[in-house]
Amino acid sequence: MEEIEIRNESFIDVLDWILTKIILRDKNWKVPEPTDLLIESSHKACSEEYLNQIKIEGHNGLPKDSYSKTMGTTHNWDQSYVRTKLSFYFKVKKMTLLCFYPKYGFVGWHSNYDVDGYNLLLNWSEEGKGFFRFQDPKSKEIITIPDKKGWTAKIGKFGGTAEDELWHCARTDCRRASVAMIFNSKEEQTLAKHLICGTI
Numbered sequence: 001m002e003e004i005e006i007r008n009e010s011f012i013d014v015l016d017w018i019l020t021k022i023i024l025r026d027k028n029w030k031v032p033e034p035t036d037l038l039i040e041s042s043h044k045a046c047s048e049e050y051l052n053q054i055k056i057e058g059h060n061g062l063p064k065d066s067y068s069k070t071m072g073t074t075h076n077w078d079q080s081y082v083r084t085k086l087s088f089y090f091k092v093k094k095m096t097l098l099c100f101y102p103k104y105g106f107v108g109w110h111s112n113y114d115v116d117g118y119n120l121l122l123n124w125s126e127e128g129k130g131f132f133r134f135q136d137p138k139s140k141e142i143i144t145i146p147d148k149k150g151w152t153a154k155i156g157k158f159g160g161t162a163e164d165e166l167w168h169c170a171r172t173d174c175r176r177a178s179v180a181m182i183f184n185s186k187e188e189q190t191l192a193k194h195l196i197c198g199t200i
Contacts, residue, residue, distance in 0.1 A: 001121070001134050001156035001166070003145055007198035014085050015151050019124055022078050023100065023177045031069055034104040038067055045108030046133055046169040048142060054109050055167075061114030063169075066107040071098040082179060090183070090192040093117065097180035101130070106171040116160030117182035118189035123152050130172030137164045147176065153196055155189055158182070 006012060022028075044050055045065045054064065071078050079095045086092055096115045099107075123132065128149035135142050137159060145154070159165045170178070183189045194200040 001132070001143075001145070001154045001168070004153050004155060004193055004197055006151055006153050006196055008089075008196055009198075011089060011196055011198075012151070014089070015122065015124075018082055018085060018179065019151075019177075022081065022098075023124060028069060028100045029102055029175065031067070031102050034067065034102070039104050041065060042067060042104055042106035042171050045106055046171045051109040051135065051142075051167060051169075059110060061110065061112050063107045063110040066105075067102070068105045068107055069100045069102075071100075083181075086181070089195050091188050092181045093184045093188075095179075095181050097178055099178045101170070101172050101176040101178070103172070103174055105176060107169055109167055109169045111165035111167045112158045113160050113165045115182060116158045116165075118157050118186050119155065119180060119182045120189065120192055121154045121156075122179040123147060123154075124177045125149055125152070125172065125174060126176070127174035129174040130170065130176050132168065132170045134166055134168035137166055147172065155193055 079098050082098060083092055083095050094115070096112070096119070125147040126149070128147050130147040131144050132147070132154065133142065133144045156166060183192065
């Protein structure tokens with residue numbers, strides 16, 4: 001995954017609209033209060049030991065453990081609004097995620113091989129007290145990208161085979177949200193990158 005800088009002012013305005021109109025609505029943060037056991041589990045689910053264990057057990061691309069609130073990927077008004085707003089800038093093949101993480105929220109290691117493709121991941125963090133962690137498919141190195149306060153963007157490719165699947169997880173000690181999508185091609189992803197970075 002490659003972190004890219006968000007410099008396009010009009011795109012920043014769109015992200016702020018998504019933040020105000022959708023992400024910060026009170027209903028999105030109504031989740032059970034975290035317990036000490038859940039907080040402990042949040043660390044375990046993002047550990048290398050857990051990653052090795054889940055690889056042995058096998059999975060269907062989706063996370064087995066998480067503390068978050070995920071909006072449905074189809075027939076969901078919030079996702080439709082987000083996709084409509086983003087479509088002014090680039091073509092989106094499919095919205096794959098609109099997720100809200102409360103304080104101590106997390107999503108355990110998984111690979112999303114069920115929605116493989118060239119992707120864009122937009123994250124918002126209230127205080128910057130979280131991270132996105134992934135394992136490089138080739139080197140197998142585990143890399144942690146710290147959150148920053150506000151919006152950040154990453155691009156990469158979720159592979160659909162055991163050889164190129166991108167294992168990843170995330171955890172936060174403050175409110176956090178994720179908006180993810182895939183493109184039809186590498187070229188469309190590159191165009192989106194340039195638009196977000198303000199280089200075209």
